[in-house]
Amino acid sequence: MLPNKIINNSSGDANMACSQSENGFVSSFSLFPEKAVQELLQSPVQGSDDHLIEFSETLRTVAKALRRVAEGKASAQAEAAVWKHKYELERARHQQFENRGKSCPELQPDHDDMRTNNPINRHTLCNETKERSERCCSRNGICSHEVLRDGSPDSDSKMIRKASFKLSWCCKGDQSDQQKHDIVSFERGNITTAQRSSKQISLKWESSPQTVLILTKPNSVSVQILCAEMIRWLRQQKELHIYVEPRVRVELLVESSYFNFVETWKDDKEISALHTKVDLVITLGGDGTVLWAASMFKGPVPPVVPFSLGSLGFMTPFSELNHTSDSEHYKECLESILKGPISITLRHRLQCHVVRDAAKNEYETEEPILVLNEVTIDRGISSFLTNLECYCDNSFVTCVQGDGLILSTTSGSTAYSLAAGGSMVHPQVPGILFTPICPHSLSFRPLIMPEHVTLRVQVPFNSRSPAWASFDGKDRKQLEPGDALVCSMAPWPVPTACLVDSTNDFLRSIHEGLHWNLRKTQSFDGPRES
Numbered sequence: 395m396l397p398n399k400i401i402n403n404s405s406g407d408a409n410m411a412c413s414q415s416e417n418g419f420v421s422s423f424s425l426f427p428e429k430a431v432q433e434l435l436q437s438p439v440q441g442s443d444d445h446l447i448e449f450s451e452t453l454r455t456v457a458k459a460l461r462r463v464a465e466g467k468a469s470a471q472a473e474a475a476v477w478k479h480k481y482e483l484e485r486a487r488h489q490q491f492e493n494r495g496k497s498c499p500e501l502q503p504d505h506d507d508m509r510t511n512n513p514i515n516r517h518t519l520c521n522e523t524k525e526r527s528e529r530c531c532s533r534n535g536i537c538s539h540e541v542l543r544d545g546s547p548d549s550d551s552k553m554i555r556k557a558s559f560k561l562s563w564c565c566k567g568d569q570s571d572q573q574k575h576d577i578v579s580f581e582r583g584n585i586t587t588a589q590r591s592s593k594q595i596s597l598k599w600e601s602s603p604q605t606v607l608i609l610t611k612p613n614s615v616s617v618q619i620l621c622a623e624m625i626r627w628l629r630q631q632k633e634l635h636i637y638v639e640p641r642v643r644v645e646l647l648v649e650s651s652y653f654n655f656v657e658t659w660k661d662d663k664e665i666s667a668l669h670t671k672v673d674l675v676i677t678l679g680g681d682g683t684v685l686w687a688a689s690m691f692k693g694p695v696p697p698v699v700p701f702s703l704g705s706l707g708f709m710t711p712f713s714e715l716n717h718t719s720d721s722e723h724y725k726e727c728l729e730s731i732l733k734g735p736i737s738i739t740l741r742h743r744l745q746c747h748v749v750r751d752a753a754k755n756e757y758e759t760e761e762p763i764l765v766l767n768e769v770t771i772d773r774g775i776s777s778f779l780t781n782l783e784c785y786c787d788n789s790f791v792t793c794v795q796g797d798g799l800i801l802s803t804t805s806g807s808t809a810y811s812l813a814a815g816g817s818m819v820h821p822q823v824p825g826i827l828f829t830p831i832c833p834h835s836l837s838f839r840p841l842i843m844p845e846h847v848t849l850r851v852q853v854p855f856n857s858r859s860p861a862w863a864s865f866d867g868k869d870r871k872q873l874e875p876g877d878a879l880v881c882s883m884a885p886w887p888v889p890t891a892c893l894v895d896s897t898n899d900f901l902r903s904i905h906e907g908l909h910w911n912l913r914k915t916q917s918f919d920g921p922r923e924s
């Protein structure tokens with residue numbers, strides 16, 4: 395009975411008996427097809443000889459092994475045929491490409507890795523790829539289909555190919571190429587930043603500055619004295635044209651008629667044309683004077699050289715006196731500024747618009763209000779909790795319930811935003827700080843948004859009281875329920891001259907101005923870790 399059992403168990407396999415012709419392959423192992431073995435086993439067995447059973451089992455095993463080998467070979471040949479077919483296709487495509495001449499076709503990346511792994515056509519394809527990328531990239535910049543290669547195309551080194559892609563900075567709604575920057579290096583298909591907005595910037599004069607505007611903090615005798623002295627020096631030694639505010643010109647003329655050459659302006663129209671005349675702005679005062687200078691330029695701002703004649707001076711790295719020699723340090727500073735090159739901090743500004751409910755989505759003024767530090771929306775004199783709905787690019791952010799909200803630049807991060815618990819941010823970091831003022835919630839942490847977003851702060855219709863917006867601590871505007879403030883990054887930064895460089899000046903400010911992380915150093919003597 396045993397042989398029958400064996401026979402029955404093997405019946406399934408028997409149906410799969412070695413195919414003798416598949417993909418044009420005739421098995422050399424078909425000499426022992428399983429069918430033959432079956433027939434042999436099915437023939438009447440004389441007696442129940444154990445040896446015979448053993449023999450038939452061995453035969454079956456051999457037949458199975460032979461069949462597997464035959465199948466393996468057939469499948470390898472089938473695969474080879476498929477690769478051959480693919481190779482022919484690629485060759486044909488390559489030939490077609492060659493015939494198209496210099497024009498750059500819409501080349502799509504191939505996603506099979508046959509070409510790179512096949513040693514036969516590796517060299518041909520390297521050249522093809524090189525040609526493709528040269529033609530396309532010369533016209534369009536970096537092409538996403540560029541094939542990545544290890545070593546020279548002629549070397550026998552293995553080609554590495556990854557899925558291709560292209561990333562770019564993109565401004566919403568702006569189709570112009572100027573707004574797009576490549577941020578991917580295709581060196582090896584890895585994402586690396588090709589362009590950063592926060593590198594140190596250097597200003598080099600191509601022709602000497604001719605006209606200087608001097609802005610001063612009012613009601614300060616020391617500032618008045620330095621201003622008069624500086625004007626004399628700039629005129630006599632540097633032969634520059636000088637502009638001052640009408641108030642300052644009056645003060646100068648009271649002092650001496652010598653200052654008759656000093657120019658000023660009559661109205662706002664002339665102020666708006668100042669940036670076309672002025673090469674350099676000098677501020678004498680504190681941070682407030684820098685803010686004042688920035689507010690005078692509703693568009694492009696000439697480089698600002700901020701002298702510190704205030705108490706804190708976060709944005710005013712230049713000092714009138716050299717503390718060690720007590721010399722007239724301002725002359726040395728101005729000599730080097732007028733000669734150049736100057737390290738510059740590009741201080742980003744925010745542009746704000748008020749949208750009245752009555753006028754629906756129309757801006758109250760055509761011209762945006764520009765701020766260098768921040769725009770604050772608070773409860774003003776109201777004793778009620780402020781209720782502000784905040785949106786970022788039309789996505790709901792949160793509802794502020796507290797004293798208000800600060801939307802700050804990174805330059806302003808060390809001002810009001812800092813006092814409200816916001817982080818200090820290097821001024822060259824592009825971003826908008828979203829800092830609540832005394833939020834009545836345990837979990838309202840400040841945020842930093844990317845520079846490209848538009849923020850909208852809406853006073854809801856059910857608000858119990860109006861809110862107040864103020865711009866760099868000035869120009870308060872009432873926001874009634876339904877009104878909103880829309881804020882985004884302005885295209886005109888304030889370029890301020892650095893004493894050393896952006897980072898050194900920033901760190902000096904937080905150390906000297908705020909005594910940041912000042913603590914007595916722990917003494918050496920005492921317990922030690924063994």
Ligand SMILES: NC(=O)c1ccc[n+]([C@@H]2O[C@H](COP(=O)([O-])OP(=O)(O)OC[C@H]3O[C@@H](n4cnc5c(N)ncnc54)[C@H](O)[C@@H]3O)[C@@H](O)[C@H]2O)c1
Binds near residue numbers: 706768807
């Ligand atoms: N609680 C607060 O800290 C608070 C309250 C209101 C306004 N302010 C800030 O005052 C600014 C207006 O300045 P002002 O001089 O016209 O008013 P101000 O004369 O009241 O001076 C405010 C103080 O803030 C400092 N300051 C201004 N800008 C700074 C900056 N970017 N980094 C570090 N410190 C800075 C000034 O040096 C000054 O000491 C506003 O933009 C606002 O940021 C702060």
Ligand SMILES: Nc1ncnc2c1ncn2[C@@H]1O[C@H](COP(=O)(O)OP(=O)(O)OP(=O)(O)O)[C@@H](O)[C@H]1O
Binds near residue numbers: 609680684705
């Ligand atoms: N040219 C100007 N005209 C009108 N107001 C000005 C002018 N310059 C500065 N201010 C205002 O004067 C105020 C004080 O100026 P600033 O902050 O420069 O001096 P400060 O208060 O002595 O300095 P600090 O803030 O470092 O103590 C600010 O509110 C600023 O807006």
